[in-house]
Amino acid sequence: MSGAPATVLRAVLRHGPLARSTIARLTGLSPAGVSRHCGSLADRGLVVETEGPVSRNGMGRPHVPVDIDTARHTVCGVHIAHTQCTLSLLDLRGKVLARQEIPHEDQTPGTILRAVAEALPVFLGDRRPLAIGVAAGGWVDTDNGVVVEHASLGWRNVPVREILATATGLPVHADSHARALVRAEQLFGEVRASESVLHLFVGNVVDAAIVTGGQTHRGPRSAAGDVAHLPVGDPGIRCGRGHAGCFEATVSDEAWARRTAGVSMRKLLSGNADPFLERARTVGRAAALLYDVVNPEVLVVTEASVIHFPECLRALRAEIAERSHLCAAPEHTVLPSSFDGDSVLAVAGGAVALGVLYADPLSHAVG
Ligand SMILES: [Zn+2]
Structure with a gap:
């Protein structure tokens, strides 16, 4: 504490x-x-x-x-996603000062982390950040700095902290990006006053973060927040474990692009809200269940169409209002991410390092 x-x-x-x-x-x-x-x-x-x-x-x-003091220290973020890593440099108020994307050549941990380690010295130049924060989807063991399971990358038990700390000589902290982004919301976002927050992240990976009493709940080995297999999806779709109707298998970016004849998310987002409305409603079904379990002051949803299209935010809120016993005023308690689609990955990595710094500043900064 x-x-x-x-x-x-x-x-x-x-x-x-x-x-x-x-x-x-x-x-x-x-x-x-x-x-x-x-x-x-x-x-x-x-x-x-x-x-x-x-x-x-x-x-x-x-x-x-x-x-x-935003002039003296920085932190570095490394966000590991399905198709690319995002390097970022943030000041102590969470402002993104620089960012760079590194597309993956293949998805093996060795190749990806070697590419990150090689790019970092050039990206940082003569700036020496206080720490590196690594954020990834799926199950990240915070205490040990290990990506335990990332289904879409096919990673299991990858010691990201040890690998990047050895390569850079900097302190490295790792967390799930759902938790990293809820930390960013608490520190710099719209919901920072809230004692209890539920955050639902829907991208290529679908996961959640739960804050109660101002603290992020992690559980043993930081496994809390796995909502991928909630049975709220399309019963005609089977997940990798062979279950019908799982949440992630229905609404992930990949799954949704398949549904819409392979058109990329970027292309879909440049059009209108129609292809996303059913997805927003499915996210709403999961969100309503989780809302009633956790009873948060605020539910934050990070999903591209909900951030981008007001119609999708309305559809999400309507579904939650319809299905939740507790959510009486979703226009006040169901909010899109404070961070826009372009900055969200850059913020997530840096927020892991800033979260550690703001929790115990005297142990994690030197003059
Ligand atoms: Zn499943």
Whole structure:
């Protein structure tokens, strides 16, 4: 669990620039403690005093506000997807400063991770990020930094942390991209006030992340969030395990492109919402089930058509309202991702590293 420095840093992230007295009021920490923590965070280049003292009605001593230092440190993201990896460089407010896509030549872990390791020094140049965050779909064991199972890539038990840490000499953290994106929402997105969030990701991989009490639920070996085989899909389609009507086998990008005569997602998204409405309704069926199990304050859906077409967001919300017992006002509690389709993969990798930093800043940054 995070300590007082993390509490101070997150208050500055959320509300900064802030005077130390305001941080004390917002966090309930003593003014002396806040000053001490701000000093430690400034020593490590995480916060900075902003320009110009702000006086309080001309009375008392000036209050110099502190803000997140976005000029000094960066983090690097590596997002591993079905057809490409996305390298990214983010500042400490989650802004994407640079990104690069590396298409896969083949999908073996060795080939993909070697290509990433070779591209990183050129991509980073003389910038040395605090850490690398790796995000991938499917089952990622966060504690051990291992992609346990990624069905569409055919990966099993790939030690991504060890491989990339050895290749780069940088600290490496790994997580599922559903959890990475919910962390990004909490830190930088629209839903950051929410204590309980359910995030549903629908792309080539379909998975979920669950936040309760402000903390991401992982479960043993970080396996929580596998929703691929919920029986809410087309009964005429069989998944890789031979079951009929599984969620992922029906709505994944690949499955949906097959349904629409092989037209690519990119091409479909440049047209109209029609080819996606049934998919939005199927996602809504799964979302309604999960909504009633978790009872979140907010459900976030990252799915290209829901982000892109208002009609798909309406269809999703209507299906959830129809099927959920608990979701009475989906226009307020069912939200598309805060990150647009172009930035979502670049944000996900970096958010893994930023999540670790904001949870325990003094252990993960040096001045
Ligand atoms: Zn299945």
